[in-house]
Amino acid sequence: MYFLVLKKEKLIKYGYCNMKFIKIRDWIEILSRYVLGIIFVYFGFDKIMNIDGFIENITNYQLLPTDFIEVFGIILPWFELLLGGFLILKFFPRIMAVIASILLFAFMIAIISLIIRGININCGCYAQRILNNIKEYTIFYYLSIIFRDLVLILLCYFIYKFNSFGTKRNE
Numbered sequence: 096m097y098f099l100v101l102k103k104e105k106l107i108k109y110g111y112c113n114m115k116f117i118k119i120r121d122w123i124e125i126l127s128r129y130v131l132g133i134i135f136v137y138f139g140f141d142k143i144m145n146i147d148g149f150i151e152n153i154t155n156y157q158l159l160p161t162d163f164i165e166v167f168g169i170i171l172p173w174f175e176l177l178l179g180g181f182l183i184l185k186f187f188p189r190i191m192a193v194i195a196s197i198l199l200f201a202f203m204i205a206i207i208s209l210i211i212r213g214i215n216i217n218c219g220c221y222a223q224r225i226l227n228n229i230k231e232y233t234i235f236y237y238l239s240i241i242f243r244d245l246v247l248i249l250l251c252y253f254i255y256k257f258n259s260f261g262t263k264r265n266e
Contacts, residue, residue: 124257127250128182131195134247135179142172152219156205157212188258196251199244206237206244 142149150168153159159167178198181191206218218240 120257121259123253124188124259127253127257128185128188131192131247131250131254132179132182135175135182135195137179139172139175139177139179143176146172149219152217155214155216156209156219157214158205158208182254189255192251192254192258196248196255199248199251203241203244206240210234210237 146168149172150165153164153168154161175198178191178195180186182188182195209216209218218237
């Protein structure tokens with residue numbers, strides 16, 4: 096409501112040239128935060144509820160040392176849960192967006208390593224509940240996961256770019 100009281104000259108002075116753009120930008124940021132936050136909370140919680148299956152999925156990637164797999168399998172779901180909660184609650188959203196994009200990028204690298212090494216496993220994203228009857232995962236399955244992660248990284252960009260909390264305006 097505060098913006099509606101200001102005159103157009105003050106809006107331009109403080110960098111608000113187009114009221115529609117402000118509203119759209121804010122809604123994109125809010126929607127991106129909630130979508131990304133809910134996804135991380137859901138998948139983190141789902142992995143916590145099936146921790147043994149998740150640790151088995153991490154083992155199938157053949158990327159981590161055997162001693163580190165169990166620790167990683169226990170820490171990662173809780174980290175995802177906290178990350179999603181922080182995004183939803185707007186707790187350091189720009190920092191959380193950067194952390195989320197780094198995590199998603201790491202997931203993409205792991206999927207790409209599966210493609211390069213010719214390993215045929217479920218990604219561990221818990222899409223197997225939807226894809227229970229698939230016995231062999233094709234390149235299109237892996238590419239769809241990479242595409243999904245790219246879209247989620249785009250949401251991270253929107254959160255980082257459009258979050259105006261704590262930023263200074265030109266006076």
